[in-house]
Amino acid sequence: MANRSSIPADEQLMAQLWTRFRADDEKAFDQLVEARYRVLFNYATRFTKDRDLIKDCVQDLFLELWNRRKAIVDTPYVTIYLIKALRNNLFRKLRRERGWALALEESASLDGQSVDELTAEASWVAEETQISTEQNLRQAVAQLPKRQQEVVFLKFYEGLSNDDIAQVMEVEKQTVANFLYRAMTQLRDSLPIRIFS
Known part of the structure; x- marks a missing residue:
């Protein structure tokens, strides 16, 4: 903290x-x-x-x-x-x-990718929300699992740190990093404009 x-x-x-x-x-x-x-x-x-x-x-x-x-x-x-x-x-x-319950996702490894390596992707999401592809991005985020949507919202729309998100969601910091990694991977694959190499 x-x-x-x-x-x-x-x-x-x-x-x-x-x-x-x-x-x-x-x-x-x-x-x-x-x-x-x-x-x-x-x-x-x-x-x-x-x-x-x-x-x-x-x-x-x-x-x-x-x-x-x-x-x-x-x-x-x-x-x-x-x-x-x-x-x-x-x-x-x-x-x-x-009768609605939020599905809990299991923690998984980042396959060796550190949170620091996600910085370029995080910057991309922040920039994309300010330009004409905002609608595509919102649609792609809406396709993510609920927990990943929550992490993306807290990280990029509310500007919370991974530590703060972990507190809000009552999960470990590594779990937050895992959710972010999975979300960024899915967004990269699903967005019509290829930003990532």
């Missing part, structure tokens, strides 16, 4: 709001909700298109946080905490209300 000096300024503000909210500051809580509602909503759309269910889950999460504010731990990583809590709540509701 990164040390406090490497936490983005926005996350430092979130940590300040979090501390104030835990001390019964309603304005800080409102700011926290406003600052992270859209991120949480967008994250949840990776698992379901039921917008009403997503709204309910996000609202339930914030209501639960307010009701339990005295017992909640302090954290400098508020966004990760919120994403992880929403993910757990959403999966519980999906399982209970729809």
Whole structure:
């Protein structure tokens, strides 16, 4: 995990709001909700298109946080905490209300390829989301298994590190690297424009 000096300024503000909210500051809580509602909503759309269910889950999460504010731990990583809590709540509701369960994939080796070797591919995904092939990329990502979609979303759309993604998904860092490798391999093979050699 990164040390406090490497936490983005926005996350430092979130940590300040979090501390104030835990001390019964309603304005800080409102700011926290406003600052992270859209991120949480967008994250949840990776698992379901039921917008009403997503709204309910996000609202339930914030209501639960307010009701339990005295017992909640302090954290400098508020966004990760919120994403992880929403993910757990959403999966519980999906399982209970729809009988839906997320398939767990087994960890596999990277066949000798290190995470550093994926940097060019990661840069490509970030660039492609900003140019005309964005639609093709989104369609290709939608074809990935759910766990790989989640990793791609957290890595490239939310900018989380592998350590942070591992915390959110409650898996080992190596598992995150494996998901990324598999996702990048499938994207490379399925996209109509050949970027990779």
